[in-house]
Structure formats: C-alpha cells, structure tokens
Amino acid sequence: xxxxxxxxxxxxxxxxxxxxxxxxxxxxxxxxxxxxxxxxxxxxxxxxxxxxxxxxxxxxxxxxxxxxxxxxxxxxxxxxxxxxxxxxxxxxxxxxxxxxxxxxxxxxxxxxxxxxxxxxxxxxxxxxxxxxxxxxxxxxxxxxxxxxxxxxxxxxxxxxxxxxxxxxxxxxxxxxxxxxxxxxxxxxxxxxxxxxxxxxxxxxxxxxxxxxxxxxxxxxxxxxxxxxxxxxxxxxxxxxxxxxxxxxxxxxxxxxxxxxxxxxxxxxxxxxxxxxxxxx
Amino acid sequence: xxxxxxxxxxxxxxxxxxxxxxxxxxxxxxxxxxxxxxxxxxxxxxxxxxxxxxxxxxxxxxxxxxxxxxxxxxxxxxxxxxxxxxxxxxxxxxxxxxxxxxxxxxxxxxxxxxxxxxxxxxxxxxxxxxxxxxxxxxxxxxxxxxxxxxxxxxxxxxxxxxxxxxxxxxxxxxxxxxxxxxxxxxxxxxxxxxxxxxxxxxxxxxxxxxxxxxxxxxxxxxxxxxxxxxxxxxxxxxxxxxxxxxxxxxxxxxxxxxxxxxxxxxxxxxxxxxxxxxxxxxxxxxxxxxxxxxxxxxxxxxxxxxxxxxxxxxxxxxxxxxxxxxxxxxxxxxx
Ligand SMILES: Cc1cc2nc3c(=O)[nH]c(=O)nc-3n(C[C@H](O)[C@H](O)[C@H](O)COP(=O)(O)OP(=O)(O)OC[C@H]3O[C@@H](n4cnc5c(N)ncnc54)[C@H](O)[C@@H]3O)c2cc1C
Ligand code: SF4
Ligand code: SF4
Ligand code: FES
Numbered sequence: 001x002x003x004x005x006x007x008x009x010x011x012x013x014x015x016x017x018x019x020x021x022x023x024x025x026x027x028x029x030x031x032x033x034x035x036x037x038x039x040x041x042x043x044x045x046x047x048x049x050x051x052x053x054x055x056x057x058x059x060x061x062x063x064x065x066x067x068x069x070x071x072x073x074x075x076x077x078x079x080x081x082x083x084x085x086x087x088x089x090x091x092x093x094x095x096x097x098x099x100x101x102x103x104x105x106x107x108x109x110x111x112x113x114x115x116x117x118x119x120x121x122x123x124x125x126x127x128x129x130x131x132x133x134x135x136x137x138x139x140x141x142x143x144x145x146x147x148x149x150x151x152x153x154x155x156x157x158x159x160x161x162x163x164x165x166x167x168x169x170x171x172x173x174x175x176x177x178x179x180x181x182x183x184x185x186x187x188x189x190x191x192x193x194x195x196x197x198x199x200x201x202x203x204x205x206x207x208x209x210x211x212x213x214x215x216x217x218x219x220x221x222x223x224x225x226x227x228x229x230x231x232x233x234x235x236x237x238x239x240x241x242x243x244x245x246x247x248x249x250x251x252x253x254x255x256x257x258x259x260x261x262x263x264x265x266x267x268x269x270x271x272x273x274x275x276x277x278x279x280x
Numbered sequence: 281x282x283x284x285x286x287x288x289x290x291x292x293x294x295x296x297x298x299x300x301x302x303x304x305x306x307x308x309x310x311x312x313x314x315x316x317x318x319x320x321x322x323x324x325x326x327x328x329x330x331x332x333x334x335x336x337x338x339x340x341x342x343x344x345x346x347x348x349x350x351x352x353x354x355x356x357x358x359x360x361x362x363x364x365x366x367x368x369x370x371x372x373x374x375x376x377x378x379x380x381x382x383x384x385x386x387x388x389x390x391x392x393x394x395x396x397x398x399x400x401x402x403x404x405x406x407x408x409x410x411x412x413x414x415x416x417x418x419x420x421x422x423x424x425x426x427x428x429x430x431x432x433x434x435x436x437x438x439x440x441x442x443x444x445x446x447x448x449x450x451x452x453x454x455x456x457x458x459x460x461x462x463x464x465x466x467x468x469x470x471x472x473x474x475x476x477x478x479x480x481x482x483x484x485x486x487x488x489x490x491x492x493x494x495x496x497x498x499x500x501x502x503x504x505x506x507x508x509x510x511x512x513x514x515x516x517x518x519x520x521x522x523x524x525x526x527x528x529x530x531x532x533x534x535x536x537x538x539x540x541x542x543x544x545x546x547x548x549x550x551x552x553x554x555x556x557x558x559x560x561x562x563x564x565x566x567x568x569x570x571x572x573x574x575x576x577x578x579x580x581x582x583x584x585x586x587x588x589x590x591x592x593x594x595x596x597x598x599x600x601x602x603x604x605x606x607x608x609x610x611x612x613x614x615x
Contacts, residue, residue, distance in 0.1 A: 004362060004393070004395040004398070004399060005393070005395060006345065006346065006359050006360065006362075006395060006396075007392045007393065007394065007395070008345045008346065008527065008538070008540070009345075009346055009357065009359055010357065012354070012355060012357060014354075033354070052529075052538075053533075054348045054355055054357075054529060054533060054536070055348075055529050055531060055532055055533035055534070055536055056529055056533075057527065057528045057529045057538070058527060078554070080554035080555075081554055084554070086533075093353070095354050095355040097355075097357065215555055215557065216557055217557075241553065242551065242553075242559065243550075243551050243552060243553055245525070245526055245527050245543075246525070246527065248391070248392035249387070249390065249391060249392065250387060250388065250392070250394055250523070250525070251524055251525045251526070251527075251543070252523060252524035252525075252543075252545060252573065253524065253543070253545075253550065253551065255569075255573070255577060256559070257497075257572070257577065258576065258577040258580040258581060263391065278497055279559040279560055279565060280559050
C-alpha cells in the first residue's frame with residue numbers, strides 16, 4: 001500500500017452527543033474512533049478542521065470545544081447548504097470524518113496577565129467559545145473577562161445554557177444583546193446591535209485584548225468602536241472565514257491577496273487585516 | 281551531441297509501451313491534437329500545439345482521493361493506492377507545457393504535501409521538444425521561457441532540418457532514459473536546427489509588472505478589461521499552470537468515493553460564503569485575482585510566475601480577453 005501520507009484522508013469520529021442550539025444551529029460532540037488518534041489529537045484555540053459527511057463532502061468549522069478539555073472535540077454549525085444539511089441529519093452513534101487541526105491560533109500565552117473582551121455576533125460565538133473556555137479553565141491567569149454577544153433574535157443566540165453559566169459564575173461580565181425587534185417579553189439582555197452595545201458597555205482598553213468574531217459587516221462596524229475605546233490594532237484579534245476547501249494551502253480558494261487564510265490564518269490582528277486592505 | 285532520428289523516436293515510444301510504461305504525447309484525437317496515451321510511435325503528432333495542456337498527467341481533471349463504505353455500524357475509509365500509479369513518459373511537450381510541473385511543484389510540496397501530484401511527478405520523465413509551431417497567441421519568451429527552454433524537461437529534443445532531433449539529457453531521469461535505449465541514439469554533429477517562429481509580444485518586465493500590480497489593486501483597468509469576462513472558466517481549465525480545485529463526494533451515504541477536481545477562480549461562486557457574502561462578488565474582481573495570482577501572489581509565495589505563456593487562454597476565451605495584451609498594457613504603464 002502507499003507509504004506516503006494522504007493529506008486528504010480524514011480520521012473517523014463518532015457523534016457522541018448532539019445539542020440543538022437554535023432551530024438551525026447544532027453542536028456535535030465527536031470522539032475519535034482510533035484510540036491512538038484520540039490520545040494524540042491536540043489543537044490550539046482558533047484552529048479549524050474539515051468535517052465530512054460521507055456521501056456529501058466536507059465543510060470547514062472551527063473546533064468549538066476548548067483544548068483544555070480532552071477526549072473529545074466539538075463543532076457547532078449552522079445548516080446552510082448541502083454538507084451542513086446532511087450533517088444535521090446524522091444521529092448519535094453515526095460516523096463523521098475529521099481532518100485537521102489546521103491554521104494558526106489565538107496566542108493565549110501572550111494574553112496572560114491581561115484583561116479580555118470577547119465580542120461575538122450570531123453563529124460566530126463557536127470560534128470564541130473555544131478561547132473563552134480555554135481562558136476560563138485558566139481563570140487566574142487573566143484579569144477582567146467581558147463577553148459581549150449578540151444575535152439577530154433571542155432564538156438565534158447559541159450556547160444558551162453556557163451563556164447562563166457565564167452570567168452566573170461571578171468572575172465574568174456577560175453582556176448579551178439582540179437586534180431591535182428580536183427580543184421576547186422575558187429577554188434579560190440588551191436590545192441593540194453589537195457595536196452599539198459594546199460602546200455602551202465601554203470595557204477599559206487598558207492592558208486589555210479584544211477578540212472579535214462575526215460576519216464581515218459586524219467586524220467592520222466594531223473596529224471603529226474599539227478604536228474609540230482606546231484599543232490599538234495590535235490588541236484586537238479576529239478570524240477571517242473565507243470559503244475553504246483543502247484547508248492546507250493548495251486549492252487556491254481562501255486567499256486574500258497573497259495571504260492564505262487556511263495557512264496564515266484564520267486568526268489575524270486588526271493591524272494585519274487592515275494591512276491586507278483587500279477583498280475579504 | 282546525441283542525435284535521434286524521427287524513426288528511432290517513434291521506435292523509442294514502441295519500446296517504452298512494451299516496457300509497460302504509460303507513454304503520453306500529442307496525438308490526433310478526432311479533429312484536434314490532445315495529449316493522450318500513445319499505443320504506438322506512429323501516433324505521435326508533432327505538428328500542432330495540443331489544445332489542452334499536459335498538466336492533467338500530474339493533476340487529473342478529476343481523481344479519487346479516497347473511498348468509503350459502510351461496514352457494520354460504522355464507516356470504512358480506504359486510501360487510494362498511489363504505488364499503482366504508472367511509470368510515465370510524457371513525450372513531445374513544448375517548453376510551455378514541459379515547464380509547468382516544475383512551477384506547480386512549489387505549491388504541491390510546501391508544508392503539506394499533495395502526494396497524488398508528487399507521486400505522479402516522481403514516476404514521470406518529461407521529454408520536451410523545442411517549439412517551432414508557435415502562433416501569434418504565444419508569448420513564452422515574454423514570461424521568461426523560450427521556444428528552446430529546457431526548464432522542466434528531463435530530456436530535451438531540438439528538431440533539426442534533416443528531420444532528426446538533437447537530444448540533451450538535462451536531468452538524471454533523462455540520462456537514464458537515454459542510457460536504457462542507447463542503440464536508438466547516435467553521436468554526431470547533427471544538421472542545422474529548424475528556426476523558431478518569431479513571437480509578436482515584446483519582452484515583459486515581470487518585476488515591473490508585479491510592482492504595478494502591488495500598487496494598483498484598485499485601478500480602472502480592471503473594470504475596463506475584465507467586465508466582459510463571462511466567468512466560463514475555459515482559461516483556467518486549459519491552462520498548464522492553474523491549480524485550483526474542489527473536493528466532493530460521489531456515491532451514496534453507504535458507498536462512494538471522494539474526488540478532487542479542477543475548479544476556477546473565475547466562477548461566480550468560487551469564494552461565496554454560506555452567509556451570502558462574496559468577497560469577489562463581481563466578475564472583474566475575479567479576473568483581477570486570476571492575474572494577481574499568476575503574476576504577484578504566486579511569485580510572493582514561491583518565487584515563480586504562474587504562467588508559461590502558452591497562449592491557450594487567449595485562443596480559448598469566448599469574449600477575446602487577451603492576457604498577453606493586458607500584460608503589455610501594464611508593462612507600458614509601469615514605471
Ligand atoms: C475557518 C472557518 C471556520 C468556520 N467555522 C464555522 C463554524 O464554526 N460554524 C459554522 O456554522 N460555519 C463555519 N464556517 C462556515 C462554514 O464553512 C460554511 O457554512 C459551510 O462550509 C457551508 O457548507 P455547506 O456545504 O453546507 O454549504 P454549501 O452547500 O456549499 O452552500 C453554501 C452557500 O452557498 C450557496 N450555494 C452553494 N452552491 C450554490 C450554487 N451552485 N448556486 C447558488 N448558491 C449556492 C448555498 O445556498 C449556501 O448559501 C467556517 C468557515 C471557515 C472558513
Ligand atoms: S495563463 Fe494563459 S498563457 Fe499563461 S500559462 Fe495559463 S493558459 Fe497559458
Ligand atoms: S476564458 Fe475568458 S470569459 Fe472565460 S473565464 Fe477566462 S477570461 Fe473569462
Ligand atoms: S482552503 Fe485551499 S488554499 Fe486555503
């Protein structure tokens with residue numbers, strides 16, 4: 001048989017648990033079937049993987065669980081097309097393929113001793129959730145932790161059970177919000193768009209790192225707010241989510257200029273993103 | 281110098297086929313010349329540039345990268361046995377085709393290695409041939425190759441006026457091919473080479489062009505020249521250097537194959553996000569990416585230009601977009 005490694009060959013994993021976050025967003029907890037892979041699989045917060053549903057193909061999602069939690073990985077995805085729809089039809093006990101981890105990551109060690117502000121919009125909480133749990137598991141290494149999270153409507157907020165946990169644990173400031181018109185009668189968060197709510201919450205920029213994930217339009221409006229709050233472009237991190245296929249710098253799909261998001265990203269500082277100043 | 285007569289070149293093909301090698305060369309296929317497997321030396325046709333490039337010998341239009349099958353309660357995934365890829369000789373490729381694998385090696389082998397491509401490369405010998413068939417779409421000289429450029433060839437043939445070929449074994453693979461068939465080659469001075477066709481395109485300053493591209497990501501030129509592109513992808517599919525691909529499953533959820541197949545950055549959905557956001561939402565941005573990738577990004581990353589000047593995209597474009605003309609325009613504008 002072949003001696004050379006097939007970089008497109010996924011590891012097999014079993015779906016161990018399923019959580020429906022919203023009507024179209026689902027979290028899968030995956031356990032690798034091969035014992036050696038299970039033991040040796042490591043990743044860093046911010047990295048992504050290619051998940052396959054056999055018969056349909058592959059989709060790119062970040063690894064949404066924290067690297068500090070061993071034995072399984074989680075992904076959280078919105079059903080939007082062929083592969084994601086088919087992944088959503090799978091059940092506990094079914095097999096999916098996983099190749100990765102790919103890409104760079106958030107340099108968490110460099111954040112030790114600082115305050116953190118997480119800003120996420122809609123389905124973009126998963127890429128930050130991995131960092132949030134990673135940092136909460138090392139809570140004493142950080143000063144204040146603020147999470148600003150918003151979605152179009154109350155029903156679109158993902159990880160509702162964890163939002164509650166963060167709200168109640170006392171060592172995290174959680175500001176959750178929904179777009180105007182999206183709140184139900186009992187909503188206990190704020191009504192407004194993420195950038196506006198962030199500006200009101202006004203976290204201090206002093207010795208603080210901001211991590212932003214969301215649709216391009218949200219990021220576009222959030223960066224000036226952070227600037228007004230006093231954050232420098234080097235202290236703002238974000239992820240780019242260009243369409244990917246190979247994940248390993250071959251298929252030519254994910255580039256922004258000469259940056260390959262799958263290899264050089266997906267994590268970038270605001271300074272790096274601004275330097276690209278090109279289509280993304 | 282080593283000389284091979286035309287008859288012995290055809291005999292060489294016969295011998296290689298007998299040795300169970302896959303021999304691929306220009307062959308008349310219906311009304312067009314294409315690179316196809318040769319079953320006999322008589323099939324080799326050297327009087328026209330093949331319509332499609334020889335890239336697909338290393339990077340097939342479509343290839344299996346794994347198969348899967350439901351077994352018991354689980355799934356079994358089987359790798360493709362790349363040790364079965366055949367020993368291959370590509371014969372009769374002009375420099376614009378012979379030179380492309382040596383350009384693509386860079387992207388296929390940095391960091392993660394694409395063993396499908398690399399295994400085929402390892403098992404192949406390229407017999408290039410100096411080009412005397414150029415037409416007015418050719419511009420290999422303008423991008424640093426030439427009708428007699430040996431880059432990428434293991435053995436290089438130069439057509440001589442008496443119908444024979446001067447041979448230069450460029451690499452060890454080329455030397456091995458000659459050594460294994462010594463009696464077909466003769467030592468001699470050889471006749472005069474057949475002259476090359478003059479290329480109409482002026483020599484381009486690729487460094488200058490790259491600098492202009494760096495500074496003119498936004499430029500009216502893109503709208504002017506690329507708005508008419510219909511995004512058919514013909515230019516990419518016919519190009520010896522384009523390497524974009526997609527990955528998809530074919531089969532049922534119980535049994536099937538995963539395949540890698542060509543794609544093109546000119547297609548409207550190429551970069552479309554699931555959210556509906558598309559970074560390259562209009563055609564001129566997609567065409568700009570094509571030029572940028574070939575003459576700036578690839579060079580930034582790998583120090584190479586992703587174009588061999590074969591002119592195929594010029595001949596194939598249904599709306600007459602002429603890459604050489606665009607490069608000349610940029611060359612003229614650049615300081
Ligand atoms: C680094 C990274 C991390 C990511 N992390 C996550 C994550 O954690 N969670 C998550 O949910 N997503 C994430 N994404 C996005 C995710 O990759 C996509 O949502 C997913 O791949 C969509 O796959 P699909 O096959 O289901 O969709 P597709 O079937 O490919 O469809 C995608 C969209 O394009 C449209 N479309 C496709 N083909 C056509 C066509 N021929 N004509 C018209 N329209 C078409 C579809 O309607 C749909 O809107 C991430 C992406 C990246 C790059
Ligand atoms: S871009 Fe056009 S001229 Fe250049 S190698 Fe590709 S097909 Fe040939
Ligand atoms: S062949 Fe011409 S029309 Fe078709 S994608 Fe290429 S440049 Fe556009
Ligand atoms: S996803 Fe293929 S090159 Fe980045």
